[in-house]
Amino acid sequence: MDKKIALITIHGMGDTERDYYTGFYDQMKKSLGDQLWNQVIFKPLYYQDILQGQQEAVLGRMRNQVDWIKLRRFLLYGFSDAASLEYKKRVKNSPYYLTQKMIMGAMDEIFNETGTRSIPVIIVANSLGCQVISSYIWDAQRIDASVGIWSMQREDDVAEGSPRDKFRRMQSLKGFYTLGCNIPIFVAGHKKIEAIKPPMEEFKWYNLYDKDDVLGWPLKSLSPSYEELVEDIQINVGRGLLSKLFKSWNPLSHGQYWQDKNVIGHISDNIKQIIK
Template sequence: MKKVALITLHGMGKYKPNYYADLEQSLKDMLGDDWAKVSFQNVQYAPILQDPQNELWNDMSTEPNNDLDFVKLRKFLLFGFGDAGTIGYSSNRNREKYIKVQQAIEQTLAQAYLDLSKQENKPVIILAHSLGCQVISNYIYDAQKDYNLFETALSGSEDETKFKKLKSCHHLLTTGCNIPLFVAGIEKANRVAFTRPTTDFIWDNFYDADDVLGYPLKQLGDDYNNMVSDHEINAGGFLSSWTPFSHSQYWDDKDLLRPLVKTLKAHMK
């Protein structure tokens, strides 16, 4: 029987459907037979944003008057910050894509709920990377305030709705988190976070000092300072750990995997 759900969210940039594959293998190796107790579910929100980005890039790159240099860097910035910009725009203007992203999370949680034998109090652990940290933060905040996706009743039973609102979420692990990019222009007193979903809720934030897209969070304001534990790690191997490319290396790092395995085992009882 599944004892705990592990939900992952990918970051910004070019979409890779199997973004979780290396993490899954590492966890299987470290947990052994206990892996069978984990409902491993992976949110796929990038396809909602990727097609328009591909169309825009194709229009730009095929225009004969556009002689663009640094193509790889341009595509990284367009696909990466295009994700963030679209979600930000959608949350304040046309909410269609913003809500579709939240629906992708809801659908993933619905599968976890079934996998956990429809027991709404089974623990949920969330691992989010990069833009996924902002995405899941918005989801939890909106669920608690009944905003956006949660303005109307969700499909399913009352117990399933509680589960989808992450009322049994006990641990959030964020890596390469760029929430500060979204709130930098807001006064410190107004940088509010969601409240703890459970009394024993833990938020561990992992960042590499060489990762220009990953930040500590405690300095954002009282809400974050009282809830987040920041951990500086050296993500990546010899060639990447001291460069901005460390942004994509967190989920292979033992300093992340060890506490993740520890919290999974703690909730298997």
């Protein structure tokens, strides 16, 4: 069956397992049904392995000198993820560069799977992943990009403006879902705050956040460009009574977006509209 849409996920900060997406995958497949799901290319992105080796080494050198190891591990992974991905953006093989190279490679894989044709793309990003993918799109939209993979000579013969190049640059991005988005943390100190440009006329950006999630923020109030581009949707995350009871009303809500029924329902309805 021909593939009609690509669904891409990208995880957030911290010690994230490679199979972070499994609950989301299962719920989406159930919501869409086999006939529609078979028309979807599902591509989970994973950048934790770019950072994890060094993080483990640092923690190992200090493990015997400190207490609260689990909490320290959470903080070390979370904050060093954010710091490392914002460091040395102009340097080849930096975490910033390698993460963008991974995203570009995933876009190439999708493009190849479609038979080298463009199809609509939906991206679902969580936490730090929102900043990661937004930065990729921002850089890809700059003709004179000064950082990241778009600012450097690439080791391929893909012509600028070709169908593959346009697909790499997310020009087929139709839906962007940010879950527990912490972009405000990265841009709050800037005098001028600008959102990405809409990659296509039909582009929609839905930002779903829980007001009890201290790492998840609304985006419309950041600047006029965010006000115009983003639809903020406040939800009470959590799947099931126990999750709602113990996690939805406090900062633990940050880890509850992937299987939330509001998230699944909104994305699956959007996919159905695009496919049909």
